Amino acid sequence: MKITVIGTGYVGLVSGICFAELGNEVICVDKIGAKIEQLQRGEVPIYEPGLQSLLTVNMEAGNLSFTTDMTASVKQSDIIIIAVGTPSMPNGQANLSYIETAAQEIGQAMNGYKIIVTKSTVPVGTNEKIREIIAQHTHETFDIASVPEFLREGTAVSDTMNPDRIIIGTDSKRAEEQLIKLHKPLTENMIITDIRSAEMIKYASNAFLATKISFINEIANICERVGADVTKVAYGMGYDKRIGSSFLKAGIGYGGSCFPKDTQALIQIAGQMDYDFKLLKSVVEVNRGQRFNIIHKLVSLMGDLTGRTVGIWGLAFKPETDDVRDSPAHEIITELLARGAKVKAYDPVASDNFRRNYDMGGIIYCSNAREAVWQADALCILTEWNEFQEVSLSDIESWLKSPYLIDGRNMYDEKQLAQTKLVYYSIGRPGMNKGVREQVPALLL
Structure with missing residues (x-):
């Protein structure tokens, strides 16, 4: 099938590349010229395991291309997938401005029957609004469908190619048949429903x-x-x-x-x-509130944090991604700095993104795990990267100036701790909190 994917964020880029891998002709569109130029060079702008190799193979096969030309892309395609962002506004509502702009431009570019698929997460009723906007700008026939994504960053390629289910919300039999055909190579588990139910799912x-x-x-x-x-x-x-x-x-x-x-x-x-x-x-x-358990534990153990150096392992919100959006590390580091602490931070892939997304002075970005811990008063583990698990606790103990280890992801077990003198705190495992209960008998929130 000939497919245009509008938006090259996580959802759009992964979906577009995976649809190309299935043998479809896919055009990925984005307004950000620098991102499209990077993709045209064959470079993936996000960290997602397995995505780079699929992009390379499908670009070489001629199944996959990237452009800023929305009009030409829509005209060349039979299925248009909207995968633009719907960020939160200050009141928590989804910002639909990118959706509305995409719908308008699709309508203006229509040159025949198209199936418009919304993959972005949108409030119930949004697809009806998309239909209205497109209809205002074209006399061509088209159908609307909601096919929400269920990707996990870090395993997005696997989730796309091996989904638990595909939800197809549409009121058109014609669109339903085409979308079933498109997704059939992925799974037989397809749930067909009305559009509003698909949005709500x-x-x-x-x-x-x-x-x-x-x-x-x-x-x-x-x-x-x-x-x-x-x-x-x-x-x-x-x-x-x-x-x-x-x-x-x-x-x-x-x-x-x-x-x-x-x-x-x-x-x-x-x-x-x-x-x-x-x-x-x-x-x-x-x-x-859960994020600030880390701060409470540090204060309980060390008292005033002014002038104390705290090592941070992990800036991404989860391992196997460079995404730092709403990462617990942001609020935790913000509070540490507000309390006068010095912060040395390391993440295997997300440090640059963290620096770009959060304009925070007072952070020393380190090039490796050892550097972030060296002569620190405490180490806080905020992301469970495998790289951290491979570091021995005896090494951590030797690198720290004070023996405080706050494990926010419960990475270590009793055997690993037994050979050290670390004062260790984890989440919800009081029997593992070596050296903590003696010092702080009621170490609670």
Whole structure:
């Protein structure tokens, strides 16, 4: 099929490249000329495992191209996929300006029947608005469909090529048949529904996963008070088929481009319908507070942080990505600096993005893990990169000036700690908090 993908962010770029890998002719469009030039050189502008090789292969095969020319791309294609950003506005609502602009330009470029697919996460009713905007600018026939994405950064290629399910929301049999044909090489698990339900499925899915994360973090906080181990609790819970084991890993909360934005947007959607989504509001509140456990623990252990040097491992919101949007590291480092601490930070791939996205003075960006820890008063682990797991705790102990290790991702076990004198704190595992309970008997929030 001939496909145009509008937007070359995570969703658009991964989707476009993977559709090309399936043998379709794909044009990826973006207004940012520098990004398109980079892609035309065969360079992927984001860190996503496996994406670079697929881009290279499909560009060489002639299945994949990049341009800033929206009009020509729409005219050449049968299916137009909208994958532009829908960032949060200050009130939490989704900003649909990029969606509306794309719809207008699609309408102006129409030269025959097209299927317009929205892959961006949009509030319920948005696709109807897209239909209205396009209709205002063309007399050509077209159909609208909502096919939400469910990609995880760091595993986006695998998630695209091996999806749990494909949701297709449309009121057109013609569009339904074509979209089933397009996605059939990926999976037989396709759910056909109305457009509004497809839009809602995306928000409901992300809100539920965010709820699981905040729930297990609340359980972790209780475990610290009652002497239970949250990792064992989660393991036992996960065997229940009604619950499942995914997204039950305690830590310092969720971040990234999806969960924070989508939970806030769903709260706003509910509010516009005069419904107070109390549960989801609590999920957001718990997640925000969970990040500051790191600060509470440092203060409990070290007292005044003024002049203290704190090493930070991990700036991305999760491993295997360079995405720092709403990363817990941002708020944690901001608070450390506000309390007068000096920060030495290292991330295997996200340091440059963090520096560009957050204009923060007082951070020393280090070129390796050892440099960030060397002669620091404490080390805080905020992202569970495999590279950090490979560093021995004895090395960390020798590099630190003071023996404080705050593990925000529960990376280490008792055997690893046994041979060190580190004062260790993790999340929801009070039995693992070596040296902590003796110093701070009630180390709580």
